Amino acid sequence: MATFMTPPEAFGAAFSDCPLVAILRGVQPQEAAPVADALVAAGWHLIEVPLNSPQPLASIEAITAAQPAALVGAGTVLTAAQVREVHTAGGRMIVSPNFNAEVVREAVRLGMACVPGVLTASEAFAALDAGATALKLFPSEMIPPAAVKALRAVLPASARLLPVGGITTSNMAAYRAAGANGFGIGSALYKPGMAADEVKRHAMEFAAAC
16 A cells, blocks of 8 residues: 555555454554554555554554554544544554544544444434444444345445354355445454464455455
């Protein structure tokens, strides 16, 4: 990805290459870089460190330093103040479990990619109107492929839909057939303390399935 791209443009480029977001919930700062190296080696370029992880901003800084071409950011971002903290730490992507217009607007103001969580068509349209880069369909256990198909029928064709929660290599095909563009992958990809080579193996399996 070219360094002159804005974060939303970089998100689009990375997403076109590999439409998977790595969710490293619980990652420790000292293991963040090796795990990120493993993900990038497997072809992943979108990396999220949830803010309820230990020292998440330090992990974001470590990953950004190790993999400057990757688009790194934070998950579980709930307030505009947290958006600013992530931006200061070098994060370029904001991911939330919910849609909060203030969070999206602050991310847009700072030029960051923003992926809010939505569950309904009303939330999805509101998030897009606020400037969301993509939509996190969360929790996907409550949004089966049939529901994704219904949303896809009414949302703009350009809207990127990412089911998150309970996604496995075995159910990705059904979601893709229903109109999902990509996925966020958490515990099936990474668990705290997992060795980098194991993360790489899981990442390659998901990339192949996607």
